[in-house]
Amino acid sequence: GAVVSQHPSRVICKSGTSVKIECRSLDFQATTMFWYRQFPKQSLMLMATSNEGSKATYEQGVEKDKFLINHASLTLSTLTVTSAHPEDSSFYICSARQGIGTIMNTEAFFGQGTRLTVV
Amino acid sequence: AQSVTQLGSHVSVSEGALVLLRCNYSSSVPPYLFWYVQYPNQGLQLLLKYTSAATLVKGINGFEAEFKKSETSFHLTKPSAHMSDAAEYFCAVSDLSNFGNEKLTFGTGTRLTIIP
Numbered sequence: 001g002a003v004v005s006q007h008p009s010r011v012i013c014k015s016g017t018s019v020k021i022e023c024r025s026l027d028f029q030a031t032t033m034f035w036y037r038q039f040p041k042q043s044l045m046l047m048a049t050s051n052e053g054s055k056a057t058y059e060q061g062v063e064k065d066k067f068l069i070n071h072a073s074l075t076l077s078t079l080t081v082t083s084a085h086p087e088d089s090s091f092y093i094c095s096a097r098q099g100i101g102t103i104m105n106t107e108a109f110f111g112q113g114t115r116l117t118v119v
Numbered sequence: 120a121q122s123v124t125q126l127g128s129h130v131s132v133s134e135g136a137l138v139l140l141r142c143n144y145s146s147s148v149p150p151y152l153f154w155y156v157q158y159p160n161q162g163l164q165l166l167l168k169y170t171s172a173a174t175l176v177k178g179i180n181g182f183e184a185e186f187k188k189s190e191t192s193f194h195l196t197k198p199s200a201h202m203s204d205a206a207e208y209f210c211a212v213s214d215l216s217n218f219g220n221e222k223l224t225f226g227t228g229t230r231l232t233i234i235p
Contacts, residue, residue, distance in 0.1 A: 004162060034223075041128065043225040044209070093162070108223070110155075110162035 006111030021079045023094030029074035030096035038091040084118040121146045125226035133234045138197040142210035152193040153211040
């Protein structure tokens, strides 16, 4: 299957600083990328959907000014956690949709996740 | 609104025994259902998906799942567990309400442990 690379896999930052997480589709072009957040023992919660060249669509309750998403190219999307606080500590996962179409005939490939710890 | 319930956050089976991971869904429209597997330190990998074709879906690594509308279930099974099946398994549901940007709603996951 196609490969989605997420970097870094782990990051520790100080409260008040910003952290950028990268999500790259290595061998395909991804018109749509998704960002999820996973709390311990809970399911993946969709944060936002981004399409290349346009603004991301955020889910209800997700602060767009805190979680900045940029999808500048067909192979790269970034999530920046601004002014991070301990409550932002979590596991962040991206996925990239290969191809154009619906969920019936395309597949979303997932990165390995980023463990963010804010101290 | 859609939701997925995975019964049992942890399941342990002996090597060679039947694997059964349960998933029940709630959806107001015909659903599309998925099972993903996550190995340690890796991303989620698609095992199989149901998109309104055959109700019995076969996936990779010998897994299969059956869509039962009357029971709103999509349980994952494998006849004979292998040590390499130890992982976290996620059930997910989606629909075509947002064409091209369909969202996946995930369950809380089931950690499968294989006993030698």
